[in-house]
Amino acid sequence: MIDNPYLPIKTEVLDVIEESPTIKTFSLKPEVSLNFKAGQFIEMSIPGKGEAPFTPSSSPHEKDKLEVTIMKAGRITAMIHDLKKGDTVGLRGPYGKEYPLSEYEGKEILLVGGGVGLAPLRALFLALVHDIEKYKSVLFCCGSRTPSDIIYKDCVLDKWQNLDNKKIEVRVTVDRKDDSWKGKVGLVTTTLDKLEINLKNSVSIVCGPPIMMKFATFKLLEVGYKPEQIYLSMEKNMSCGIGKCGHCRLGNFYACKDGPVFRYDKISHIHEIWD
């Protein structure tokens, strides 16, 4: 048999966690471990129905299973949302370029995430926390539309707030509050107003919906980050995941093989990046 990059690996759905009315996290156990790095993505398929790309949200140090957090947004994701514990799906990957962790060593790291864009950042956050001694500090700013839209509630509202490590801080904000909300209200960009960070020794990583990525990036530039200190996870239509099918072209790059993680200075000249 020839080595076939289009062949999915049989994978068991171990658990389904409801994160918000439109977002679920799926815990998956592939027959063969995928060994992804934070920021890389996988292609997940509903057998006989179709496939879509997602970035795992669990710690890359967890080898025998992985989690993907998926918003119900289209045909495939609607089918994925119907999955139950014990169902079979297909996985391919990991593909693409990961977050360059070695470039982040010794630095003050700022993560800015919005909505389901927190998913790749959770994998990154967990990878950073795993080796926290290598980094100066980690500040994770999480934005959601409303309190009920917050994903990983037990982490962002509880566990990560009490990590007992002065190097780590997690800020949570919602665009619109409800009666139960005691926390901060405002777009995630407002959490970037008073940063106690030495910008010269910092990197920022942004992931979220296109509009949020755009304004977060502009805000980071405004507070003094240079384009080469900003990393973005770009979402594009991907079919093959391996730089062949042509769908995810972004200027002279393919998001699937040259990204999905890009340093902003490398792509800032490209039309279409925020669309």
Place this chain on the structure above:
Amino acid sequence: MNSYFINKPNLDRLVKSLSKVYKIFAPVKSDNNRFYKKVGEDGLGESVIGEVRAVEPIKGFYFPARTKIAEYFSSKGYSDEKERPVAIIGAKSCDLVSFKVMDYVYRQEPFRDPLYALKREKGLVISSDCTLYGETCFCVAIDIMPYPLEGFDINLSGLDSGYIAEIGSGKGEKIVRDYFKLFQGAEPYIERRNTNRKKLKEDLSEHVKKSGIPQKDSIQAAFKSKFDSSLWEEVSKTCVECGACNMICPACHCFILMDQKRENGFERLRMWDSCLLMSFARVAGGANPRKLLAHRMRNRFDKKFNFFQDTIGRFGCTGCGRCIEACPGKIDIREVLSRLKG
């Protein structure tokens, strides 16, 4: 590379022999067009080796329009390994140039496309010089000659009584060695071939001149300068988004994966896709960087004359003019290129 002469009866014998190993396809004329047909058992039969390119590109032999690419969750996997390899006879220079694009995309590591790679490795390409040009041909305008210079196993240059067979690869050399008695020295014929080539190149250059295509080296910069121009909106006015230009293009390589259920498992199909279609770049939730047809039209030229120039140092266009013939909206790539000027 070495060249030999092979007369017509001997070429027929060679083809008959090769048909025991290969599935052989060659252009066969129908009205005034040429289409690839299976030949071989009776030699070359009706096929025309010289003349001009066929209606369809040869990409379909290596990368079919719709093909099963994986069977999954069944133990047997899937491969094309047992299939008889394909030999193309009579492919033209523009066809061979398209391999530069296809090979870059599909044989690129670390994720080689196994089916394409296998077909390329096992296949045989016997190309030929053009002896005519078609109305839409414009290869010479982008510095591609109407006769093959590389990318073939053997190239045939048609002369009155036979062909000069130029060897272009180890595979081609082995064939000549294996059937050496069918070949003779090419020396007496070389000058005649060179004269023919020169004449056709000059005639085609003259024909292409009236299209006003900018100089090859200025096309990329001209495209960039017209990125925000109203040109794209104007050009796309008659586009009906059928994707014919993509399907017929020898250098268009985009595809989409489709899954379906089978009796004993599932299969994944790979199907040609078109960047002119609205859904091409759309993501779940509806965001689409190319909602406007004008932007999708521009994207087609961006990919061909900007992206590929930067990535592999050549255009993703071979000057074959097939898209001009295929377009129901009469969009003419030569005219679009000419309008990049100024």
